[in-house]
Amino acid sequence: MDNYITQFLGENVISYFIVPIPILIFVALFALYAVWAERKISAWIQDRVGPNRVGKFGLLQTIIDTIKLIQKEFITPDRADKILFNTAPFIVFTAAFMGYAVIPFSSIFIGIDLNLGLFYFFAITSLGVIGLMIAGWSSNNKYSLYGAMRSVSQIVSYEIPTALSALTVVMLAGSLQMQTIIEKQAGGIHNWYIFGGPGGPVKIILIPFMVISFVILFLSTLAETNRNPFDIVEADSEIVAGVHLEYSGMKFAMFFFAEYAEMFAVSAIISTLFFGGWQSPFGDLIPFLNSPIMQFFWAIAKGLFFVFVQIWIRWTLPRLRVDQLMTICWKYMIPFAFLCLFVVGLYVVLV
């Protein structure tokens, strides 16, 4: 039973239209409250209060902001390539949202449990870079084009450590299917892949390598979502706002929406690969905590924790230079990712 909705309505076209709706609602709510959380967390880090005027604790702040953005005029620059300029935000958001198709929220709810799930995810999220490139090119603006060029070079080079570090888990699980990877981690916190996954005492030698690949995956997905400290794509102080520069109103909000959607998507992928996805950390000790409803809680809580860490990092670390960014990727992350892949490969073959 992979998807409760298709189970209930049967495998037909209508159910395929209905399945994305709860996910879309979740993504929309998440994006709204992630912006609020980002502002609140940044305020706390800087000893401020943050939004607290609109609603209790400023909870309605981002809703009001969205209403403001909807009311705004769509400005298209005179010399911009109008068709591409207007499609780019939708390509970016579609790419981010399509990744949600394979994110497992519970054992009974996943958009579609592809047997190539992880591969599909990395393929589809890197489609977003095409949208960014189109946005940067069609804006007909120096800063936008610089942003787009940086984004392409960054995302293309960070695809490699992302894929390599994710492959360690794929090798241990023997599958690219999301639900299979999570089901392999059943039975409690010690069976999560960050701790070497299920296996005998020999798996202890795997732990440092899994931690390294987790760190590599976390940092490289951070770079792929253009988050600080890897946000040279939209570096406000260098290239104003990069590809966002010429966009206004709801089209600008679409970029934002896509960024936050992608933040949760990569966090969910990290928690799926290394932290057991929707598995309860107590395993079967308390059966209630592993019931299908509580699985939603675990999946979302783990995802939100990594979103929190992403926000925390953003408000702590300064931005990297372009050459430093490439150095980290090619000289540090990729060799270590290969090392981890090699050791895990040996382990899988020998043990």
Add this chain to the structure above:
Amino acid sequence: MKRYFKNIYQAFSTIFTGMSITFRHFFKKSVTIQYPEQRLQLPERERNRITVNIDDCIGCDQCAKACPVSCIEIETIKAVPGDVVGKTGVTSQGKKKVLHISKFTIDFAKCCFCQLCVFPCPTNCIYMTNVFEYSEYKRENLIYNFAAMTPQEAEAKRQKLAEYQAEQARKKEEAAKTTATTKAQTESSQQYNTNVNKQNNQTS
């Protein structure tokens, strides 16, 4: 090679230092002052909007003279004898008021809060308050009028003064006329006498 691993070590140690510092700040109290509800204690001698206690003002114009930006404008009307200036005719310190203040405006768009107008005042009726929230949409609204008289009252007083002055002038003229005639008489008699003397001298 040694440098390579040192770089990695440094990267992680500095990241964790930074992250722990920001983590500590999650639990620190915020330093924000929620302004309209929560206000800072202003210093004792802060200089903000000026106010004038018009009951004490004697219209001496010293504040207007002291003002470096000429934002104070005062117009006064002399009181006729027997006319009570203001309500009581005296300041709170018992000084007699002899001028009706028909106009006392301060233009806070010009005012530079130098406090120079406060010191010359002989009755301490112009002073600084702690009001600093008085922004307006129009510049004209920043001209504050402190005079208690209505234009009609001022006009009446002016009329009264003019009448009194006319009266005085008339009296003066009359007095002058009478003195002039007496003078003329005495002068003419003196003339006569001298003439008589001359004639007497010539004849003798």
